[in-house]
Amino acid sequence: MPPHITLTAAATTTAPALALRPWRAADVAALVEIHRDPGLRRWATSRVDSEEDGLRWVRDQERGWAAGERLGFAVLKAAPGAPQERLVGSVVVKELSPGKASAEVGYWTAASARGQGVAPRALEVVTAWSLDVFRAQGLERLELLHQVDNSASCRVAEKAGYGFHGILPAAPPAFPLDGHLHVRRSAA
Numbered sequence: 001m002p003p004h005i006t007l008t009a010a011a012t013t014t015a016p017a018l019a020l021r022p023w024r025a026a027d028v029a030a031l032v033e034i035h036r037d038p039g040l041r042r043w044a045t046s047r048v049d050s051e052e053d054g055l056r057w058v059r060d061q062e063r064g065w066a067a068g069e070r071l072g073f074a075v076l077k078a079a080p081g082a083p084q085e086r087l088v089g090s091v092v093v094k095e096l097s098p099g100k101a102s103a104e105v106g107y108w109t110a111a112s113a114r115g116q117g118v119a120p121r122a123l124e125v126v127t128a129w130s131l132d133v134f135r136a137q138g139l140e141r142l143e144l145l146h147q148v149d150n151s152a153s154c155r156v157a158e159k160a161g162y163g164f165h166g167i168l169p170a171a172p173p174a175f176p177l178d179g180h181l182h183v184r185r186s187a188a
Helices: 025-034 038-043 051-067 118-133 151-159
Strands: 007-009 018-022 070-077 086-094 102-109 141-147 163-168 179-185
Touching: 007 118, 018 051, 018 118, 025 051, 025 086, 038 102, 051 070, 051 086, 070 118, 086 118, 102 118, 118 141, 118 151, 141 151, 151 163, 151 179
Parallel strands: 102 141
Antiparallel strands: 007 018, 018 070, 070 086, 086 102, 141 179, 163 179
């Protein structure tokens, strides 16, 4: 079972507060509904077509937390427990390993929340937390990868302080086209 951790992004004049916490079985119905979006399915590397798929996906996230190698956060609008709490995205830090200088981040946003600054704000919160918490274990930088034709991900990376680092060759089936590598380094 993942730890009881909640990260937050304060509300702004144009966007509501966000809460980020480990995934729960109670998120499955919303996860399945969000994954019906063709825009999300275009970029997603895993399919969540049913409640069974959703529960398997959530259990994979829990195993990642237990192993300390893949920390997946559900992104919710408003504070946890508020009546209007709604799943709007996901952010993950993966390939974490003590002594390894880099890890990778990934994210997605529900169609209903796109264009509202959810992805860059959530990514910024998880980035700052990760670089702070795992610095003592040797983490110096986070890497963000996306296909070259995913201009929205490029904008999210830039807004969250990830500088463009280079072009990566295609790696089918997950990356059928070349990709962009963005990097954010620890301030220390």
